[in-house]
Amino acid sequence: MSRKSVPDEVFEQLMAQMVSGKLAPGDSLPSERRLAELLGVSRPAVREALQRLAQSGLVDVRQGGATTVQDYRQIGGLDLLPRLLVQPDGEFNWRVGRSIVETRLQLGPNIAELAARRRTPELEPQLAAVVGRIGDAADEVERARAAVDYWDLLVDAADSIVYRLLYNGLRAAYEPVLESLGSLMSAEVDQVDLYQGLADVIVAGYEEAARRAATELLTPATEMFLTVFQQLEEAE
Amino acid sequence: MSRKSVPDEVFEQLMAQMVSGKLAPGDSLPSERRLAELLGVSRPAVREALQRLAQSGLVDVRQGGATTVQDYRQIGGLDLLPRLLVQPDGEFNWRVGRSIVETRLQLGPNIAELAARRRTPELEPQLAAVVGRIGDAADEVERARAAVDYWDLLVDAADSIVYRLLYNGLRAAYEPVLESLGSLMSAEVDQVDLYQGLADVIVAGYEEAARRAATELLTPATEMFLTVFQQLEEAE
DNA sequence: GTGGTCAAGTGGTCAGACCAGTAAAATTCC
DNA sequence: GGAATTTTACTGGTCTGACCACTTGACCAC
Numbered sequence A, B: 001m002s003r004k005s006v007p008d009e010v011f012e013q014l015m016a017q018m019v020s021g022k023l024a025p026g027d028s029l030p031s032e033r034r035l036a037e038l039l040g041v042s043r044p045a046v047r048e049a050l051q052r053l054a055q056s057g058l059v060d061v062r063q064g065g066a067t068t069v070q071d072y073r074q075i076g077g078l079d080l081l082p083r084l085l086v087q088p089d090g091e092f093n094w095r096v097g098r099s100i101v102e103t104r105l106q107l108g109p110n111i112a113e114l115a116a117r118r119r120t121p122e123l124e125p126q127l128a129a130v131v132g133r134i135g136d137a138a139d140e141v142e143r144a145r146a147a148v149d150y151w152d153l154l155v156d157a158a159d160s161i162v163y164r165l166l167y168n169g170l171r172a173a174y175e176p177v178l179e180s181l182g183s184l185m186s187a188e189v190d191q192v193d194l195y196q197g198l199a200d201v202i203v204a205g206y207e208e209a210a211r212r213a214a215t216e217l218l219t220p221a222t223e224m225f226l227t228v229f230q231q232l233e234e235a236e
Numbered sequence C: 001g002t003g004g005t006c007a008a009g010t011g012g013t014c015a016g017a018c019c020a021g022t023a024a025a026a027t028t029c030c
Numbered sequence D: 001g002g003a004a005t006t007t008t009a010c011t012g013g014t015c016t017g018a019c020c021a022c023t024t025g026a027c028c029a030c
Helices: A006-019 A032-039 A043-055 A078-083 A094-118 A123-138 A140-158 A160-179 A192-204 A207-235 B005-017 B034-041 B043-055 B078-083 B095-118 B123-136 B141-160 B161-181 B194-202 B209-234
Strands: none
Touching: A006 A032, A006 A043, A006 A078, A032 A043, A032 A123, A043 B078, A078 A160, A078 B161, A094 A140, A094 A160, A094 A192, A094 B095, A094 B161, A123 A140, A123 A192, A123 B161, A140 A160, A140 A192, A160 B078, A160 B095, A160 B161, A192 A207, A192 B034, A192 B123, B005 B034, B005 B078, B034 B141, B078 B095, B078 B161, B095 B141, B095 B161, B095 B194, B095 B209, B123 B141, B123 B194, B141 B161, B141 B194
């Protein structure tokens, strides 16, 4: 992984304070000159970091006025998901995790349905190859990676730019935690036959069957995670 | 609307070339110094624009190496949707529009279901107020705006950060074209009784009924748009 | 064919100067 | 005394020029 630039450091530092609530919506940030002084970096570096935060919807920068923190829930996009799922101190946010797995259970069948509707002849060998990789994987992490590629194919087959961009966002949140969650995903990625079954009905063009097969594939792991998250909720 | 900064101008200009395909994945951009010279701006301004493009997943900036264009379909997120929907020259991309309306028809019921599951007592008066605004709106554009706020409430009630961030992205794509599409949305926003009906079953906690009511609300406009987009497809 | 060196490209960082916008305080006017 | 206007001091915006650090390709030696 390439090392962080100075603006990257400033960006992550301020982002962490906003995601954690230490900097709350409505708060004013110190001025650019003041931040540069406090953080020991140059003003252009601070400016770049703030502009990137503004692009993520986290701050409102006004010439002549104070830079204020915005409510990322109102303005932010899915690009924030990785940082909401795993806090900068490494803490895993199970509420975000719960939201992701339940949304996945709802989106997966949608993607499968569209893929069945818009499948192309090339899809069958591609799916066969990736199901083969799921079956031949050396461990659960490798299997989980192959599963990501499987869904990537389905998203392509769905021929929907919205689902493509949406899936990119969910994948960006998942990939950093894939290694630590890989073993937990075994409830799903070990079910090679379900992957093959879903592939079969998609290739055959059965939209409703694709929905059901996707639900059948995604439900076990989803319920397992939801059980874990419910226990965490009760532990609070 | 606040005026554009120099980095904003550079960002939009390069973004336009990438979204239009004029700059294709794999292409190398001119160096920062060269771009600054070509565009008649400073190097820090170019750098800031490139860093923002990198944040959007559009370019890969490497110290010592050329800055290359990435495939936004592989890396990009929903934040790109507004620029994919309406090209910089103002052209409306109906393929993106089609993708949005069909995704909307799939996501709306999901959100309604979760809202019915997790509704709170405060939701009823809030929904009543916004349905009132839909009913009392002076024109279709105002009615469409109120409808956006209606769904905003449902997303809050769904208590899902993923749907919240996802909805923010869809809303960001929709709001710039709301005024021009407002009259077309009349098939939906004029159905005040359907908004009230959906609100009723959500407040009552009927998840399945909420799904059906959301589908009933969203389907007419969706089918109208899909018909229009199909005609555009056949015209090509 | 491989490995090492070097030059010339690239991006990264910064200080300092100056421009432009905004908001609050101070002053003036009625 | 209050409203309107002006001034001031903050804020961000932009740029130049210098220098640092990384990467790549050419060239040379073996």
